[in-house]
Amino acid sequence: MSRTIDFEAFRTGPDADGLVRRIHELFEGPTALMEVCGTHTVAIGRAGIRSLMPDGLRLLSGPGCPVCVTPLGEIDMALAAARRPDVVLTTFGDMMRVPGSESSLERERAGGADVRIVTSALDAVEIAAGEPSKEVVFVGVGFETTSPTIAAALMTAERRGVENVSVLPFFKLVPPALDLLVAVPGRALDGFLCPGHVSSIIGSNAYEPVAHGADMPCVVAGFEPLDILAGVVMLLEQVRDVRSGGAARVETQYARAVRPEGNRTALELLDEVFEVVDADWRGIGTIPESGYALRERYAHRDAGAKLGVDRTRPDEPEGCICGAIMLGERIPADCPLFGTVCTPRDPVGPCMVSSEGSCAAHFRYERR
Amino acid sequence: MCLAVPGLVREVDGLRAKVDFGGITREVELSLLPDTQVDDYVLVHAGYAIEKVDRESALETMKLFREMAEAVDKERSS
Numbered sequence: 001m002s003r004t005i006d007f008e009a010f011r012t013g014p015d016a017d018g019l020v021r022r023i024h025e026l027f028e029g030p031t032a033l034m035e036v037c038g039t040h041t042v043a044i045g046r047a048g049i050r051s052l053m054p055d056g057l058r059l060l061s062g063p064g065c066p067v068c069v070t071p072l073g074e075i076d077m078a079l080a081a082a083r084r085p086d087v088v089l090t091t092f093g094d095m096m097r098v099p100g101s102e103s104s105l106e107r108e109r110a111g112g113a114d115v116r117i118v119t120s121a122l123d124a125v126e127i128a129a130g131e132p133s134k135e136v137v138f139v140g141v142g143f144e145t146t147s148p149t150i151a152a153a154l155m156t157a158e159r160r161g162v163e164n165v166s167v168l169p170f171f172k173l174v175p176p177a178l179d180l181l182v183a184v185p186g187r188a189l190d191g192f193l194c195p196g197h198v199s200s201i202i203g204s205n206a207y208e209p210v211a212h213g214a215d216m217p218c219v220v221a222g223f224e225p226l227d228i229l230a231g232v233v234m235l236l237e238q239v240r241d242v243r244s245g246g247a248a249r250v251e252t253q254y255a256r257a258v259r260p261e262g263n264r265t266a267l268e269l270l271d272e273v274f275e276v277v278d279a280d281w282r283g284i285g286t287i288p289e290s291g292y293a294l295r296e297r298y299a300h301r302d303a304g305a306k307l308g309v310d311r312t313r314p315d316e317p318e319g320c321i322c323g324a325i326m327l328g329e330r331i332p333a334d335c336p337l338f339g340t341v342c343t344p345r346d347p348v349g350p351c352m353v354s355s356e357g358s359c360a361a362h363f364r365y366e367r368r
Numbered sequence: 369m370c371l372a373v374p375g376l377v378r379e380v381d382g383l384r385a386k387v388d389f390g391g392i393t394r395e396v397e398l399s400l401l402p403d404t405q406v407d408d409y410v411l412v413h414a415g416y417a418i419e420k421v422d423r424e425s426a427l428e429t430m431k432l433f434r435e436m437a438e439a440v441d442k443e444r445s446s
Binding site: 003004005007009010013015017018019021022025026037038039040092119120121122123143145146148149152155156195196197198200201222223226227230233253254255256257258259263265266269 | 370371372374376397399400401402409411413414415416418419420421422423425426428429430432433434436437438439440441
């Protein structure tokens with residue numbers, strides 16, 4: 001007889017008040033903690049966690065929204081692929097409304113392009129198997145939670161001999177972004193709330209370099225309200241420790257789903273299919289060794305090469321400060337476009353168009 | 369996005385499983401978690417199981433919530 005896990009207890013357990021009290025007790029003066037995961041951004045917004053924090057404890061939202069950090073040039077590549085009559089473009093739903101330099105996948109679909117929302121990269125392989133005269137292209141946006149699933153789907157395509165499926169590898173890696181965030185001079189960050197499911201893949205050990213190299217407290221946290229509150233408690237305990245001369249370290253609040261070494265199978269699969277390359281992050285610029293390209297032996301799975309579509313570097317919309325927001329230097333309320341010209345229904349920049357972007361979350365949960 | 373949903377593994381057939389998400393059962397790929405067994409809890413993202421949810425750890429974490437919630441700084445308690 002199996003024991004069930006009461007997942008509800010992580011959402012509404014009796015310890016929420018006590019955890020908030022403990023946060024207030026541990027708080028010792030201006031503190032800035034940053035999460036780098038769109039799912040944390042939404043979870044924090046939805047649970048109203050900011051309103052429970054002491055004044056002076058800032059929960060910043062970093063570049064953790066994969067749609068938000070996909071450069072305009074990459075979005076334009078997806079649009080160019082979608083326009084090809086022989087292409088079926090497959091994507092997760094959150095990319096559909098992202099504006100490119102002109103147009104969006106949603107607009108292209110309305111104009112007759114074959115653009116299909118899928119919930120798994122494997123769907124792209126199935127579509128390809130069923131439509132051999134088309135090239136099925138998958139828009140590969142996401143962090144390390146997502147990229148292994150595309151690697152696995154591509155291996156399935158290889159095994160089954162499905163030739164007509166390829167990917168636009170726009171994936172980004174989280175730890176290099178953390179390295180950038182701690183290196184900016186004058187940065188006042190006191191700790192990272194590290195992404196739970198990315199860490200299921202890469203392991204909590206992945207944060208050791210930034211914790212020890214930059215003396216930055218790191219806590220890997222889950223996504224339920226109690227997980228996040230407990231993560232903040234653990235970070236504040238470390239911050240207090242570091243401020244009195246102790247050393248920062250990596251801790252795992254989300255122990256039920258994160259191991260120090262991560263998911264070996266997933267990491268090996270990633271290494272088999274992809275090589276790490278420098279990547280462009282929207283609003284931020286190039287971060288070294290922060291993205292993936294397909295390895296030479298899988299070059300036939302690279303949609304850009306297959307279709308002859310190149311990356312471009314178009315200009316960003318004027319007035320949009322998404323870059324500064326994603327680095328935690330500004331908040332949505334600082335943006336002149338926020339709530340006036342730029343709204344969830346008519347988004348200008350990526351932080352608003354993605355439901356996981358800072359601006360979308362702020363609009364939905366934090367405005368009075 | 370990091371969204372992954374926990375579910376209970378009801379059936380395993382090679383590298384595919386039937387996972388119960390509290391009433392709704394879906395087919396899930398096990399290529400990333402090949403040692404998955406019936407009765408495991410797994411986190412599922414984009415159609416793939418990415419990690420097992422450890423029951424012992426889950427209980428331990430809930431105990432830790434209680435400990436943290438009841439912790440009092442000794443210097444401050446009078």
